[in-house]
Amino acid sequence: MRSAAAEPIRWIEIAVPSHPEAVEAVSEILSRVGYNGIAVDVPLDAAQPHVVKAYVVYDHAARIKVRRVKEAIGRLQAFGLGPVGDVALRRIADEDWLESWKAQFTPIGIGPFFVRPSWSSARAMGIEIVLDPGMAFGTGLHPTTRQCLEALGEIDARGRSVLDLGTGSGILAIGAAKRGATRVVAVDVDPLSVRAATENARLNNVAVEVREGSAADVGGTFDVVLANLVADVLVAIAADLAARLALGGTLVCAGIVAEKAQQVGDALASFGLTVTGRDDREDWVRLAFTAPAAR
Ligand code: SAM
Numbered sequence: 001m002r003s004a005a006a007e008p009i010r011w012i013e014i015a016v017p018s019h020p021e022a023v024e025a026v027s028e029i030l031s032r033v034g035y036n037g038i039a040v041d042v043p044l045d046a047a048q049p050h051v052v053k054a055y056v057v058y059d060h061a062a063r064i065k066v067r068r069v070k071e072a073i074g075r076l077q078a079f080g081l082g083p084v085g086d087v088a089l090r091r092i093a094d095e096d097w098l099e100s101w102k103a104q105f106t107p108i109g110i111g112p113f114f115v116r117p118s119w120s121s122a123r124a125m126g127i128e129i130v131l132d133p134g135m136a137f138g139t140g141l142h143p144t145t146r147q148c149l150e151a152l153g154e155i156d157a158r159g160r161s162v163l164d165l166g167t168g169s170g171i172l173a174i175g176a177a178k179r180g181a182t183r184v185v186a187v188d189v190d191p192l193s194v195r196a197a198t199e200n201a202r203l204n205n206v207a208v209e210v211r212e213g214s215a216a217d218v219g220g221t222f223d224v225v226l227a228n229l230v231a232d233v234l235v236a237i238a239a240d241l242a243a244r245l246a247l248g249g250t251l252v253c254a255g256i257v258a259e260k261a262q263q264v265g266d267a268l269a270s271f272g273l274t275v276t277g278r279d280d281r282e283d284w285v286r287l288a289f290t291a292p293a294a295r
Pocket residue numbers: 136137138139140144145148165166167168169170171172187188189190193213214215228229233237255
């Protein structure tokens with residue numbers, strides 16, 4: 001805790017306007033330097049860019065962190081990974097930081113769910129998911145998370161096993177557990193996400209087996225697999241995704257930019273899955289697949 005005589009901590013907000021296609025890559029860069037992860041402002045007007053933000057303590061190391069971010073964003077622009085705007089910097093005081101951080105997360109109803117930040121006392125209007133966005137991806141604000149929660153709302157999860165691949169905050173795994181799934185396994189390659197998902201499962205009083213890793217690190221098969229990842233990762237791990245599906249099981253894939261939907265569909269079809277549903281939202285595509293009833 002700070003002493004009364006101490007100077008208030010000052011922060012630098014690093015903000016990068018990004019096309020939806022570049023949000024994941026920009027988030028990854030900012031999460032390398034950001035205190036408590038990153039935040040993504042999703043615009044109400046689809047014509048406006050997303051804005052990915054990170055906060056770094058304004059100390060002697062801040063200049064190096066900002067330089068590293070600018071270099072990495074520059075390399076991203078060279079890759080042509082969707083339009084990425086200029087890096088904007090803003091100095092802010094401790095109290096303002098906390099407020100701007102918390103202001104990103106407001107209670108929100110999605111399908112049958114009501115996602116509530118842990119500090120909000122809003123009354124639940126639906127199946128409540130309480131989150132302390134510690135900070136992993138998955139507050140319910142991003143369209144891809146909403147697409148997955150809505151899909152989960154339409155699946156009868158009662159008595160079924162669910163794998164949440166790339167769990168982030170644990171939001172989908174918690175939703176599955178609250179919809180009556182008997183076994184829920186959540187994995188993520190990011191240790192911070194593993195920690196956040198574990199803590200959030202505890203906050204919600206649900207049993208979720210949270211592990212570090214990916215589809216290849218989980219044994220067995222599941223009735224439902226949820227995978228909100230980027231298209232290139234979905235294609236790269238298509239064989240492992242298909243292998244995790246039980247006979248007749250359902251796979252929900254999200255985080256797919258529209259122009260790569262065909263590629264993801266083809267990759268999973270080559271492992272015997274059939275596309276059974278598609279949802280398009282703000283350039284993002286969610287695909288649903290069914291595994292064969294017999295092999
Ligand atoms: N499931 C949450 C949601 O729907 O909001 C978070 C989704 S977030 C877009 C993707 C997550 O997948 C990140 O937490 C990232 O660390 C994780 N991830 C990326 N590649 C992965 C992989 N190959 N295997 C497992 N997790 C991965």
